[in-house]
Amino acid sequence: MTNLLQEPKPRTRRGRGAPGRLGAAVLAVGLLMTAFNLRIGVASISPVLSDIQADLGLSEVVVSLLTTIPVVAFGAFAFVAPALSRRLGLHRLLGATMIALAAGIALRLQPGLASLFIGTVVIGASIAIANVVMPAAIKRDFSHRVGLMTGLYSTALSAGAALASGATVPLLSAVGGGWRPTLALWSIPALVAFLVLLPQLRRTPVRDPRTHAVADAPSDAGEPSVRALTRDPVAIAVTALMGLQSMSYYAALTWVPTLLQDAGTDAHTAGWMLSYSAFPAIAASLVTPALARRARPTWFPVAVAVVLTGAAFVGLAAAPTSAVYVWMTMLGLGQGASLSLSLTYIVRRSPDARHTGHVSMMAQGFGYLLAGLGPIGLGALHTATRGWSVPLMALIGLLVLQMWAGALASRERHVLAGQKPATGR
Template sequence: MLLVAGFVLAALNLRPALAGVSPLLSEIMADLGLTPAAGGAITTVMVVCLGLLAPIAPALATRVGLDRTLLVGLLILAAGTLVRGLGGAVTLYAGSAVAGTAIAIMNVVMPGVVKQHFPDRVGLFTGIYVSALVTGAASASALMVPIEQRYGWRTAAASAAVLALAAALLWAPQAFGRRAGGGPAGAVRRPYAALLRSGVTWNVTVFMGLQSLTFYIMLAWLPTIFRDAGLPADQAGYLLALTNVAQIAATLAVTSHAGRARTQVPHIVAAALLTVAGYLGVLFAPATLPWLWMVILGLGQGASIALALLIITLRAPDPASVTALSAVAQSFGYLLAALGPFLIGLLHQLSGGWTVPLLAGLAACGLQLVSGVRAGRPPARPPDLRASRAVSTDAP
């Protein structure tokens, strides 16, 4: 029971540090004198770290195990979120980079933790942790504006540290208990050469990157789009929270069913079409029935991220291989996704409106659909991605 509670609370920390930026973006930009492109770059910095620093997680897990690696990620996350609320632009970007590093580590190890502790219930616990991830994002989206209005944006931006420290305390018994997984004694060499040669890896990676790109575009800019359409700041934040709540329903429903299916293609097509419909609603009628567009968008995006993480877990045979595949897919995938918030901010700055940026987002949704169909098909012959035992614990 303690294992499940710690697992869920750790998953709740995977998005608040990211989702909590966009509701505060107008206040941050006004206070620090940032342009729209520079404002979008706050999220971009974090997402770049998710990509560049994802390989840290398998190397760390080799030495100390998956459970302790997750604990390290939680502690780094608490430090990063505290730093970004300390001062001006430098600490904001530096703290965001540290927080992004922590989330990179945690993102990569969570599928391996699922495979390690719940090997017979992969679909169920993938759904549980992705639902917790989305719940954390929804909570941050809803709470940031009230906290900012009472205490200022710096306190709001640093508030996610409280949740990270609470999760670290609850996960610590698992990390240092007798059942803690991995460590030097069980070190393995992760099969990166085999992974990079496999078409499965690149199909999963491209799908992971494009669904993340379309997600982070909206995560970074939705409140600003709604405010520019005439909605008040608190309502814009609540609408972002609503789309995250809708994601919870999608993640709980899709993973259990898709995890038992032979192919995940039908689920991926449905998720992509819902995402497109949400984008179209925001493009053509942002102030008309915005709650409807947020529900539709949330169902599509929640299903997409859940399917991407489920496919990572399904396509590899053991926790070490899952962690390796997760590192490759999330490293390249998030580097692609990192372009989204910055480019959308730049397109908005150049065009003076949201039509061109949202059309670019719709084009990315189309590419997401194509890549998802390729990733969702089971390979004719499962690739040999198993990790081999190694005497040395050196990272590959």
């Protein structure tokens, strides 16, 4: 599998319209707009799960598939991103994912259960590929601003989730109460991202006269062994952290609005509270990478994130409505910091760009496959126990494993340390 973060080789000739400062600024906006869309297709579902369940007569386990399927797709389709990036190039592939994402979201407008689930698969596949390609594009185009762009990347993810979670219920009223047209409206931001990227996509790619490779397609020369990475304790720890924090995030994203409604909160307020939690998440995403670089012991930021998330789950189990702003603030801070740490360790535990691409693919591929168990598992526990205390305690138990994985991932060492560079799979 090709490495997505391979540094570009020197070009022998320039393509049409090579970007200057303005072009670089437009490209940065396009990449961040793309990142902004990478949670909307999932986050917009959660506030209307009850409407979908009532309208289609679905069980809690079946309706939870609407948020589980995309997360599983994040993992499954991550492994096809390298081949596609080699064929299309990084920027054109990102543009294609935005078109596919808009189409998948719009497909939910069609009547019938099949279109809803097919659209959900398309959404998950599009986001999965963009998830893997985004770090590569940032590394390639903004190698001198990787830290800043990574922080803005994770912030854009949280901002998209916040808007989708908070605005879906108000949009529901604006379009006459139909959940299908409400969800279809969220295809618009993906189309906007494509339009912002369009100047970059229209630029004729430079091809190597010998290989005919697309200019911004990553090289597979000198890539590390995938088999060796799957046996490396550092890579495993980074992958486990990504998977466990994602499992917690998507389980909460799916079911916290329903939990609050079951406790007596109206649908509008429940959706707003989930949206509100993204604001502290944005703040945590921005500052965590810098704090983690200076923190001693290195596991301290991981512990803070875990404690905040655990306290939020305890509060939601014991008194979900009496101090809901406190619980959702803690949840946002904890989950925002956890996501930012996961993305940061993918880069920092890799000795060079060649390794970073494969660590990213491994962490997001296997990590999201693990995370897909969260929403459906929480829904099954809720159905079995007819309450939210046991499901929330299960999430707290997973935080213990997250702490362990994060502590290992935080150690200042590289994947495959001491091993000779290897190629192959």
